[in-house]
Amino acid sequence: MTRSDEDELLKRAADRFGTPCFVYFTQRIEQRISLLRTNFGPDLGLSYAVKANPNPALLEWLSGEVDHLDISSAGELRLAQEAGWDPALLSFTGPGKREAEIREAIRAGVGHLVIESLREARIADRIARQAARVQPVLVRISPESLPKGFGDQMAGKPTPFGIDMEVAHDAISIIQSLTGLSLAGFHIYAGTQCLKADVIAETYRHLLDIFARLCSAHDVKPAMLVMGSGLGVPYHQGETPVDLRFVSRMLNGELSTFRKEPRFTNAKIVLELGRYLVSQAGYFVTRVVSTKTSRGRRIAICDGGMNNHLPASGHFGMVMRRSYRMHSIGVRNGSADETEAVDVVGPLCTSIDRLASGVELPRLDEGDLIAVHNSGAYGLTASPVHFISHPMPEEVMVVADTLLRITRSFASGPARACDSEDAVRLVDGTHPAAANQNA
Ligand SMILES: Cc1ncc(COP(=O)(O)O)c(C=O)c1O
Incomplete structure (x- = not known):
């Protein structure tokens, strides 16, 4: 699949399901697996570390492709079981x-x-x-x-x-x-x-x-x-x-x-x-909400940032504070060769919500789409998604050229080990511990 085929599908995903969204191309995962199988043959089995991307639809798709899964919690165990592993x-x-x-x-x-x-x-x-x-x-x-x-x-x-x-x-x-x-x-x-x-x-x-x-x-x-x-x-x-x-x-x-x-x-x-299998299969697609020039610096403010993709903001373990590769989807102004340095930032009220500093992109305008590369691993799963209470980003899987909406329902996630009676009373503002103290 060429870059322009991918761009067409990324644009379709963004238009149909909204932004910000994560889009995973299964064909790219297949290529990684085949590269590993070709080079190591049956000598080395493959186990996918679920923490890299625990999307259940992805786990289900992987079930015919890799030999094992590595889980790191009961939550991941249940996701794997639900995915049929x-x-x-x-x-x-x-x-x-x-x-x-x-x-x-x-x-x-x-x-x-x-x-x-x-x-x-x-x-x-x-x-x-x-x-x-x-x-x-x-x-x-x-x-x-x-x-x-x-x-x-x-x-x-x-x-x-x-x-x-x-x-x-x-x-x-x-x-x-x-x-x-x-x-x-x-x-x-x-x-x-x-x-x-x-x-x-x-x-x-x-x-x-x-x-x-x-x-x-x-x-x-x-x-x-x-x-x-x-x-x-x-x-x-x-x-x-x-x-x-x-x-x-x-x-x-x-x-x-x-x-x-x-x-x-x-x-x-x-x-x-984890990352070797799924990172390059994924793009984080975010739309420019607003642009400005501040003290000579061009800034594009997007609808998703570190709240959806912490690692791309440079705040996740060993990933250095350098911009992930990214490109703008389609060029509306001038030609793709005419670029300018721009800071790409997210919607959070913190200066660390920055996906790129001075990255060269064609001139961006309100409504333009940016695709952040290498977002298939440690994207959504590694991000502080509740910060400023935006809706959960959509997740989309591309199988051949079909788009599948695979957004997770977090509401049905593993139940917390918490007594429901307790939870109800907390909502009432009368936690039993407080009641006892007052008695
Ligand atoms: C035990 C274990 N296995 C596998 C992985 C996957 O690492 P990577 O995504 O770098 O392949 C991790 C990542 O933290 C891990 O802790």
Whole structure:
């Protein structure tokens, strides 16, 4: 599909469903998956990290495309189930799992619970035994070091994620002694947003080495070994995509040697990825509400900003404070070559609601549409959507050239653990605690 085909569909989505909206092109996700499958073949399974974009329609679409989902909450578990995923194909990561979430996951039959601490192991063991089950678990390891240049990573630093490699042997022995759990393998989330093919290959080799050492030390014949992929996407001007062919050339020999060891012949090695699969499939489309020139600076004020797309405003983890790539859809004034520097801002009453500073775009006017690239991952889901109480942005999925409105109904989301009687009384202004105090 050409840029102008995409633009036509983006415009149709904006006109039909309104702005701001997120538009996801499934064809682009297919291209990513096929690139991964072509380069790694059956050697590496693919697991999609739901947190990157938990839209249920997207999860349903992905069910025929990737092998596993990684969830990080009971809410994501329910979304995956509603989307028709077999819980046996899910892994559940996250350092702050609540006991109720662990119980729900085990009862649902989640394939692998990813143990991030001995606290979780003990809770899961008790729940599994009460249910007369043995829950397969992966132990998440926080490595002591990783090759230099591997994106945003936390190796060797204090971290809430996983069990530090320095104390892992003792922890693994304890986990192996818990009869409600069976140790099915290991999980390492190495980092995120790496674009350097040589460093990625070196990192994967390093992870395989850690897996090999742990499995041999604890006599584990793993069913699954998960590598948090770190595969990045070019967000900003001047960045280039990861050369996957190079990664696979550097790695494929290593993988077949690894597999030759009898301990690993049946191990499923899985790449866990979010942004690499869906980021470039998505655009955030926002309409210019107003323009002005303030003290010599051209400013376009749009109907959606950081309230819908926090990462594009540069306030999300490792994404640097540089503008995402963006373009204006259709050129109404002059030619596309005649550009001017403009600040693209959102509707919030804060100066940090800025999607671009001094980006070169054709002269913008009220009503023009701007498409922010790389918005398929960590867009809506990572944004403070309630700030100034605008309606939720629409979400649209493009399958071939058909537009599907897939906006989530947040009203039907997971119920809060709150007593309904309490909630009613709070609305009345007579919370029981306050009533007791007054009594
Ligand atoms: C455990 C885990 N797996 C996978 C991911 C996905 O990372 P990315 O979107 O960079 O691929 C994350 C992101 O935070 C994560 O925490």
